[in-house]
Amino acid sequence: MKKKILVTGGSGFIGTNLIEYYKDNYEVLNLDNTKPRNESHSTYWKNVDILDQEKTIQLFNDFQPHYVLHMAARTDLDGKTLEDYAANTTGVEHIITAINQTPSIEKVIFASSRLVCEIGYNPKDEFDYKPSTIYGESKIIGEQIVRDSKSLDDNWIIVRPTSLWGPWFDIPYKNFFDSIKRKVYVHPKGKNIYKKFGFVGNCVHILDKLLFDKKLNTQTVYLSDFDTLEVKQWANIISNKFHGHNIKSVPLFVLKTLAVSGDVLKTIGFKSPPITSFRLDNILTNMDYDTTKVEEVVGKLPYNLEEGTTITYNWYKANN
Known part of the structure; x- marks a missing residue:
């Protein structure tokens, strides 16, 4: 049974x-x-x-x-x-x-x-x-x-x-793929930004391991990939799948100006502007969390960044 x-x-x-x-x-x-x-x-x-x-x-x-x-x-x-x-x-x-x-x-x-x-x-x-x-x-x-x-x-x-992405995602994390597809995502020039995001295929694998393991019972842990990604590198992987070339970079002050415009759009009722100050701060801020205890239980994750992005890209193309 x-x-x-x-x-x-x-x-x-x-x-x-x-x-x-x-x-x-x-x-x-x-x-x-x-x-x-x-x-x-x-x-x-x-x-x-x-x-x-x-x-x-x-x-x-x-x-x-x-x-x-x-x-x-x-x-x-x-x-x-x-x-x-x-x-x-x-x-x-x-x-x-x-x-x-x-x-x-x-x-x-x-x-x-x-x-x-x-x-x-x-x-x-x-x-x-x-x-x-x-x-x-x-x-x-x-x-x-x-x-x-x-x-x-x-x-x-x-x-x-943390910030999870992959098939069946929606606002706000799908926005990243949307903006790269529409060629409106630009990276702040000279900025290396590191994030502990999570591909949903890896995170489901983690949840499955935690479901049948007792070592971390009654504890609180972060759910993400174990390796940090560099945002520009990831954006380039996505852009090359859509367009065959890397993304563009612009000075940070340009992005800050666009973000303020997005804030204004949101106040007048535009539900999801391409970028707002909140989203820009989110993009610019490094994000790292301690996943050591989870790594000890789970071991190696099934998908690397390239593989997860390919799966997500194929789903995106089939469903958008």
Whole structure:
């Protein structure tokens, strides 16, 4: 008999890749209030909002999963109050209640976010927070709810995805590929920028290893590739796939001017300008996280930067 895996938020970016990864060898169930991005996953989907506690508990009980990957969340940065991010706080409480009423469960992974700390801030430990967004604040509360729960066994781990990319991605990380395709991405001249991003194929592999390993139970770890990438190098790989040549570089002051223009566009209702001050700061800031403990459990990742980019490019061309 196949083991059962339940993914909340299985219609989202990471969730879609998890469903695809597990569907052939496990019974899978996706709990999401949005239909699947991948239409072929419709048979695995149950339409439910995790804020509906009664229905969430019922679906857990009906399915009796062995493993749970809690990916469901509100992830945009447009909310004005913590109440706007109730899925990230009250929703976590509802998932814990459902877990406690489902005795079949052997392991749970809770997804948080790197934005529990502002971009460029390296926390001293997993309890060191420095958010710059309400979304980040909501994820801090979600982490604290998990750690403070008296009812959970020690069969859980919290992961903080960094900036993940790959098939089925969307705003904001798909914007990078979009801008290079449209030849509007330019790199700040003379700037080497290093990021610990994550190809989703590698990150699904990591999640799978963590799901069946107990060494990091009750800990909080970052979910990303293990090697940093240099942004211009990666942009050149992408550009050569689309256009056969490298990207262009311009002085930083030009990008800052464009970013201010993007800020203005956003204030008048343009939902996703090509660049804003927030995105430019994100681009310019080096991003590194300690993944040593995860590396010891997982070992070598299945895809290098070139391979992950090729897979993503092929998906992009087929779906855009």
